[in-house]
Amino acid sequence: MTTSIVELETRDVRFPTSRFLDGSDAMNPFPDYSAAYLVLRTSDGAEGHSLVFTVGRGNDVQVAAIQALSSLVVGLPVDEVLGDLGAFGRRLAGDSQFRWLGPDKGVIAMATGAIVNAAWDLRARREGLPLWQLLAGLSPEEIVGLVDFRYLRDALTPAEALDLLRAASDGRAARERRLLADGYPAYTTTPGWLGYDDEKLARLSKEAVADGFRMIKLKVGSDLSDDLRRLRIARDAVGSDVPIAVDANQIWGVDEAIEWMAALAPYRPYWIEEPTSPDDILGHARIRQAVGPIRVATGEHGANPVLFKQLLQAHAIDVVQIDATRVGGINDNVAILLLAAKFGVPVCPHAGGVGLCEMVQHLAMFDYMAVSATQDGRMIEYVDHLHQHFVDPVELRGGRYRAPTTPGIGARMHAASLAEFTYPDGPAWASST
Amino acid sequence: MTTSIVELETRDVRFPTSRFLDGSDAMNPFPDYSAAYLVLRTSDGAEGHSLVFTVGRGNDVQVAAIQALSSLVVGLPVDEVLGDLGAFGRRLAGDSQFRWLGPDKGVIAMATGAIVNAAWDLRARREGLPLWQLLAGLSPEEIVGLVDFRYLRDALTPAEALDLLRAASDGRAARERRLLADGYPAYTTTPGWLGYDDEKLARLSKEAVADGFRMIKLKVGSDLSDDLRRLRIARDAVGSDVPIAVDANQIWGVDEAIEWMAALAPYRPYWIEEPTSPDDILGHARIRQAVGPIRVATGEHGANPVLFKQLLQAHAIDVVQIDATRVGGINDNVAILLLAAKFGVPVCPHAGGVGLCEMVQHLAMFDYMAVSATQDGRMIEYVDHLHQHFVDPVELRGGRYRAPTTPGIGARMHAASLAEFTYPDGPAWASST
Incomplete structure (x- = not known):
């Protein structure tokens, strides 16, 4: 059978x-x-x-x-x-x-x-x-075979992708040892939600530094004076050496993004994330030209590899933010990693949400193992939410993701969590209404 | 109450x-x-x-x-x-x-x-x-109030939109009389479906010319020798003066589109429609530079006004093809019409499907009445499918859409058609399985 x-x-x-x-x-x-x-x-x-x-x-x-x-x-x-x-x-x-x-x-x-x-x-x-070890163990030909090149060949041919992957095979065993020993760098968004008050922002920012995170990220874009005050509080909390990124979650138009970032520039944000519509390739290119040296980051709402291809072709972004569940799966994310490597732009995955950390860490580690072959300028977002519902929750140590060693892609949730939070009939919801 | x-x-x-x-x-x-x-x-x-x-x-x-x-x-x-x-x-x-x-x-x-x-x-x-008369009767301020300018201001400000609309108010009464008397030009895709044999293609092409259509359109992109043969048959059928557009429905990558169109160029296609991914703004710009004087058209799968904004900013297309049901409704299509007018690019709506002709004709006529104020280089697609199911079906005369005079947006179907074709339990489906 x-x-x-x-x-x-x-x-x-x-x-x-x-x-x-x-x-x-x-x-x-x-x-x-x-x-x-x-x-x-x-x-x-x-x-x-x-x-x-x-x-x-x-x-x-x-x-x-x-x-x-x-x-x-x-x-x-x-x-x-x-x-x-x-x-x-x-x-x-x-x-x-x-x-x-x-x-x-x-x-x-x-x-x-x-x-x-x-x-x-x-x-x-x-x-x-x-997953990261499974992917990294595939041959370059097998990896290239995962990608739909129909709309990508003008930026990356299968032959170029093969060359990239072959070049990255040098030193892979050493990188695997390093990954298993030291993990992969992370930054955290936990302190920076708009709904948190100043005291909670300061406290969580200090904790983030104490925990060893490489960077913290603040949500911005609702009110300029709030943003300035919150950046000041966060800067005071983390000291002068820890980068602070800011994230506007698409709230602005192009010119508004440029103006707002000019006001935040004295606080030296490491990047501005999602300054405008995720579809606006030309808009991101204009913003990047205007706000440099502040980096421009986007991608968590990038619908497909064709969008990422253009963001890279237009030199519109400094940081590619892949998401584990937005595009057409791991295959599309492999395509995006290859495109980013071709253009020499670092990938810093979006995470948080439900299970995004658990899943996307595999793609970042595969990138390190087999595609970009470096952790320079790279880090995975971390948010301290909901991990307890996962059978194989992420593990962080010293502000770094530990390399997962259990089989799978990381998405499996506990049966009890699934039952508790099923909508609208699970106990978590039934009791609230 | x-x-x-x-x-x-x-x-x-x-x-x-x-x-x-x-x-x-x-x-x-x-x-x-x-x-x-x-x-x-x-x-x-x-x-x-x-x-x-x-x-x-x-x-x-x-x-x-x-x-x-x-x-x-x-x-x-x-x-x-x-x-x-x-x-x-x-x-x-x-x-x-x-x-x-x-x-x-x-x-x-x-x-x-x-x-x-x-x-x-x-x-x-x-x-x-x-709908077309309702929209055309709104004040410029009311029309501008329909648009979400959040992501569009870098290409079109509300003030510019107001100026466009005010400038177009001259001569509106005369245009309305002309529209009611003579309607709006159409082209037809009825002859050109890939599944039709050569005899049917030739016969329907001749009928299209006899019916007064301004242009016909052929589907291409599956097989080059088929495309060349079908273009020859269609050209013989319609004579040398009737334009023939071709439509690849996104089948190609950027370079493939350029190569394929070089092969079709001797037949002087009026436009190449959807040569590649509808999201590939930079790709369309490259194709347009390579295939001119053949025009590049796209838009029926354009997800939102931000995409159209960029296609126009990048000078990537010669023809904007709005669709009645793809974007966020009439409001978004008003935004796209305003953007196209700002950039001086004609709008030739996509139609066919189910009810698309019935709906989109209103937008083209509104464009003529209140936005671009011209029919030059403009025509609405027409396909002779499924109109009998609509309470207010489109009416064509001499290859032109008659201006609809019954109230509404044109989407209402007969109750009997709704019942017959409801899936999977309507008689049309129940009897087929």
Whole structure:
């Protein structure tokens, strides 16, 4: 009997984070951090787990999209799927009817990504490896085979990608030892949510430095005098040597971003993140020209590799921020890592949310192992939220992510957490209404 | 008693068009033209109808997204909604939790647009006007108030938009008389679907010319020798004076588009439509530089005004193709019309599908009345599909759209059609399985 995929189970999981203003920023004053969760089940009893992070309302729509794609997945032979996950991803993203709903963007792209990622979880568990080690152990040809080059060749050809990967193979064993010993640098956004008062900001900023984080990040963009005061408080708390990045979460237009950042410039922000619409490539390029030496960072809402390609071609950003659940899965993120390496721009993943730290650390570590081969100028975002719900929560030591050693992609949640926070019938919600 | 919105009813409507290869192109070989249909109902018994066009699978996801937004709509006072449809649109698109699913793109943006459009239908019926006349009768200030300028000001300020609209008010009465007498020019894609054989292509091409259409359009991009043969057949059929546009439906990468169009250039295509990813602004700019004097057209999959802004800023396209149901509704399309006018680029709307002709004609006519104030280089796509299902089907005479005179936005379908083609339980589907 051929082993096949027999079920795609979905679940609407929401955490009532808005009650405490965790995660509050200029565009998201009251998020309820949520996961459109899925489990791929095979006829031999194996499971692949994955999720899409959302901020509350609409999580049901994301679940519906994942469920709708099950018609393309259930019944497929597992060996065929796992043996060519590049082809699997292209088949899902290329379905001519579903594709119309994007193309390659929004709810349908995130649904595609979630299923691709669940298949990666299945494969990683079958091979007994954490995703970063599984990916890093693939041949350059296998890695290139994950990428859909249709719209990318004008910036990166498969041959160039192969060259990059081959060049990065030197010293990989030493990098793996270093990763397992010392982990990967992190910065933290925990102190900087807009909804926190000044005392909490100062206290958490000091704790972040004491914990060894390389940088802290503050949300800005609601009120200029608040931003100036909060930057002053944070600077006093962390001292002059710890970088402080700021994040506007898309609140500004292009000229407004330039003006606001001129006002914040005396505090030497390390980067300005999401100064404007994530789709505005030319806008980011103009902002970057105007605000330098302050770096420009974006990408957590970047819909697909075509957007990242252009941000890089236009020299619009200094920092590429990949997200674990926004694009069409690990395959698309591999494409983005390769593009960033080609253009020599560091990748500092977006994390936080629900399970984003657990998942995206694998991509940063794969980048270090097999693509950029460096940690210079690179760090993974860290937020101290909701990790207790994960079977393999991230582990930090001295402000660095420890390299995960358990098999999988990191998305699996505890059954008890899934039950407790299922919306709207789980106890966490039923008792609140 | 205040009149309020009391219900948002949705319906999954699909036509089995794939059985006849109507609508077949390089990326969409077997579409089942579909509508995620909605009705807004008020406490005084009025209705606003609208839809999102999709091509089959996933129409249920689009329906779910529209339904999910009902929590933001049901209960609102009708006068408040209809009195400031700009604010209404911004409120829907700006909901901080739903916005995460885009932002401003894909399923959630189309859902927002569908609800905004249903509200416009309600208002147009209440005022007894077809949408184009309702919009054209608004003051410049009211029109500018429809637009979300947050991300657009670097290309178009509200003051510039006001100036454009004021300048276009000269001669409006004469244009209205001309529109009512002579209608608006059209071109047709009916002959050019990839699934049609050579005889059908030749016959339909001749009919198109005889019917007075200004241009025909052929789908290309699957096979170069087929494209060359089909262009020859079409050119023989229409004679040397009727322009022939070609449409690749996003099949190519940037360099491939340039090479393929070099091969088609001897047939002097009027434009190449969707040569590559709809998100690739810089790619379209490169293609345009390479293929001139062949024009570059795109926009039917353009997710939001920020994308159109950049296509115009980068001088990437010669023709802006708005779509009635892709962006966040009529408000976003007004923004795009204003941007196109600012940059002096003609708008030739995408149509066909389900109800797209019926809806988008209003926007082209509004453009003529109040924005660009010209029909030069402008025409609306026409496809002879599925019009019989609409209460107010488009009417063409001599290859021109007649100006609609019945109230509304044109999206309302016959109750019998809705019942027949509801998926999966309507008779059209139940009998086929």
